[in-house]
Amino acid sequence: MPNNSTSDMKLSGIVENDLRFVWHPFTAQPANPPVNIVSAQALYYVDEHGKKYIDAISSWWVNLHGHSHPHIVNAIAEQASKNAHSIFSGFTHPSAVVLAERILQLLPGKMDKVFFSDDGSTAVEVGIKMAVQYFENRGLRKPGIIALENAYHGDTFGSMSVGARNVFTQAFSQLLFSVNHLPVPTKENKSSSIELLNRLLSIGDIGIFIFEPLVQGAGGMKMYEAELLSEMIEICKSHGVICIADEVMTGFGRTGTMFASDQLNVKPDIICLSKGLTGGVMPLGLTACSKFIYDAFFSVSSDKTFFHGHSFTGNPLACAAANASLDIFEKENTIEKIKLIEETHQRFAEKLRGKLIHWEVRCKGTILAFEYQNESSGYLSAIGAKAAEFLFRHGILIRPLGNVYYLLPPYCITPEELQYIYSIIEKFHAEYP
């Protein structure tokens, strides 16, 4: 995070008490004073001093249509006045049912059922547990899991286990279940990756393949080809392996299509969603599965029941926000806005590629990433933080991943606002080519 203590400004009571009482995520302790945001509207945060910042990372990859979009705000208010929360086992409510039907229509492949949870990590946990119990219910022994190197699937134990082993998971390494990690497929390693995949599958106990389709987010906005992933999914499916697409970050237009899996020739069996699902304003997770998986839980007795649920499963406020977000996609031609952002990013990326010596510039959909190419790079490398500080001084909020920094803006951003951000980025790279 940007260091807010550069000025000698006296800390406000809120910030002082924050430092006393609050423990923030992914934040080394003791923490630098956080920025106190008093308002978020469309593309902008406003802090307690009245300073405005462009939210160029969609508030940690969640916001889609801009902050406080009136249609979403109204939908939540209206829902709150009718039913703010009701139990979701044995009971249902219209917002959840409508949302489930709409999501199933939108998702690629033939998805049959939707299971609600709270966030991205729980959506992934549900996906893994569903697949594991599918084999159990079918009387098959296939406990093996394949995941990709450098993956991030969340911070709960199951989702950490399928993620990369690194500084974030180190303290828990003894407690994580073991997973086979495959290299992210590239044109160069394709044949060796496919060979390794086939070797793992020949052992026979692999039941699950989980991946972030097309873009690995927390792993540094690493991008890879749909074609290569499709090939891996096809091979896995031919061995009866359940393929889980973690679209928690890539879902809802980030990669240029509604879902990254839309770009795959072979579709996953399970898709995990969260982050942008509610337009980025309420926590909600969702795991969709194909019919053959659901069918394995179908039984008159309770021995095949999926015993999983969270207190706030199917929360009506979150479902109402999600429905409102889908309305906006339809009413405001959001996919067109996404295409425009993608084209604008690509032109800028092309321009910079001709100028930069030490940086790789990557673009996929609305995500534009810059990676500093140096052997001393890694999460703790300082160059990303330098970029973040520089942009922050110019009123732009980004959040680097070590030697990588990136733009992942809400779709309400205008070409003029993008040009402003690009101009600041060009200034930064005048110092760091």
Ligand SMILES: *Cc1c(COP(=O)(O)O)cnc(C)c1O
């Ligand atoms: C953010 C993220 C998660 C975890 O979601 P939370 O809501 O933070 O629990 C899981 N998978 C991917 C790909 C993510 O980007």
